[in-house]
Amino acid sequence: MEFVDITADDTKEIILMATNACNLRCKYCYETNKNAPSMQLDKLKVRLKDEIKYKSKGFKRFVFNFHGGEPFLAFDKIKSLVEWVKLTFPDLNITFTTTTNGTVISNDIKEWLLIHKKEFIPILSLDGDKDVHDRNRGNSFDKIDKNFFSDNWPNQGIKMTVSPNTIGNMFDSFIYLYNIGFYPNPTLAREVDWNLEIHLPIYVKELKKLSRFYIDHPEVKPGQLLDLPLHKFSPQYISKHFNSCGAGFNTIAFDIYGNRYPCQTFISDLKKGYDKSEMDRIFSILEKNNNLNVSPKCKDCSIINWCSPCYGINYSNRGDMGNFDSTMCVFNKVTLLCSAQMFSEIYFDYRKYPWLGVKSEKEIYHSIIGIKNIFKTVSL
Template sequence: MSKVKVFMLITNENCNLNCTYCYEHHKSNSFMSFDIAKNIIDNELKNALSTETYEIEFFGGEPFLNFPLIKEIVDYVQTKYHNLKVYFNASTNGTLVHGEIKEWLIEHKDVFSPGLSLDGTKEMHDINRPFKKGNNSSFDAIDIDFFKNLHKNPHAKMTISPATLSQMAQGIKFIHSLGFVCDATFASGIDWTNLYNIETLCNQLAELIEFYKNNPKLEVCRMLKYNFISILNPSIENFRYCGAGKTMTAFDSKGTKYPCQGFAPVTLGHKEAKKYVGEDFSNFKFDKKSICAQCKFVNLCPTCYACNKASTGDIGTMDSDMCLLNRLCILTGAKIEYYRLINSKDTSIETQRTLKAIEQIQKETFNPSAIYLNNTTIS
């Protein structure tokens, strides 16, 4: 299988929205120049092999605020590195994707995939993602049909905040109804400390179990989709949350290299971000006394170095409230998968292993002797 290497280019450090949960607390008017981008690309692809696949992701702020740079980069790569398999994507709020940008994306759809952030229904989206200036609806500023029809199996990233949690199931179902795969996630780096959130989440998850039971062929949203078999795997001494710093890196507008955008100056500020320049987390190890190191769910846990840093200030320590939210989602996803496997009448070895893993998840979730960051009783 081809190895995929991802590097992110932070085209600018600004945005036209003022999202309530945004983790980029140090925005500026800094824009990446083509000369800086060219140097990064040449360095990253200098030893590239034609058998490997590379992905350049444009990030912001809102990346399309620097659309001229994006066009220039794509043209440069396709001209100089035409013998390589290089693809492009961008994480966008969609509000600027009109006119020339839309036409250009259609022309380059074979190599460019814009990823849309869409936080559920219009009401939910506008609560979470207001414009920085003016009172217009950012939801209404998105050509949703364009993103839906540009590629097969389009994805929409839906971020859930405490303000939209009570509408979570409705929002996920709405995203599905539009024809998107729903990449639903919880906002990180914010305060989830409220028992009301747990009760609300349980009700929302129960609604989603019924929804996916009634729609067995629908791809389950990301927050409920896991490789459940991994709970059967032994713990790994040199545990890694992800490929940040190794198979994935990010470059700020000045060309400095970071593990991912979560450690760049736009997120942490220049003083704190400086600590992570060139970091690849190869020396990362859990303290043996760490609760996370002892947790059976560690191989399933959807947290990451950057989320932990934003929530607790420590790349290896997860937020206790997020721990509980994620555990509830793992259990819910396991229940949905159980119903689907039982109804499929599949008796393969892979299915039997998955059912064994689901049984383990059920037992561990309610194991009174298990130690978690948040031991709030759940049912």
């Protein structure tokens, strides 16, 4: 299936909280409210009609992302809503997706997924081999039919979360997953006990090994960790929004009751109710399209136009969108510098890398300028 870049300016991601329930209790999960309710379809359908009709002009593609909890615990409602969306918006270019822990995929779900294989992408969460995976995700490794995912979506990335107790295994876990037929996308766990003195040197070492793998294997497109929007660092580049995640712009989320948020990380404890005036205030701040209004302390940071270390998590955990986790800022800078170094070598011998064909000449041009700007301005 064609890769869908949800960060592209012409693509809108609509995140739907399928259910808060989950059958696992992963140690690094930021979703702390594991309540049982699932989507209230009647309310949600009304909100989606409004979102598409009045708030989605200029978008050419849409991604409907079912979020959890474990989304497939609400499989019947997902199935129902997918069919409704297809009938209601037949002229829209729509892809459906979800991230699943893979442990509740029954034969009925498998059959439905295969029927809808060309339009529905199930992204598997898998952190490495059995030892690494089970460190944080219980004894769930053996409950996953890994062949079902690798055989049917061989080019689709999987979510590989890296935590303090698995950071030293990051590259080996990547290689393990790649060798069994997956396309791993490592991401660092949020809101966990990262220690820069201990973990940063390990992370740098693992990043260097990962970037060298991509350089030495031209047939493998770099994953999301290192395939960063370097073109946005060109002073000449103009984007619809500064922050890379697109919360409140390219990304919108709805909770199970149909309440609207900039993204799913703003959805806190549903028992507290929805504060519409507060969310209107949050949207108003984001719509000003200026990171400096959100975090004045980042005023002089050279990566402010990309970094945006999760406004929603900052808000939900510390009550302030601009209250960034300073540890993650350092990790972000290291990641960006490694990405720039990797692409400087790749662009030097660009004919070797067939996947560069998906990038426009304009993006490549601005990326090269952006790399020069990153090396000039970014320091730890």
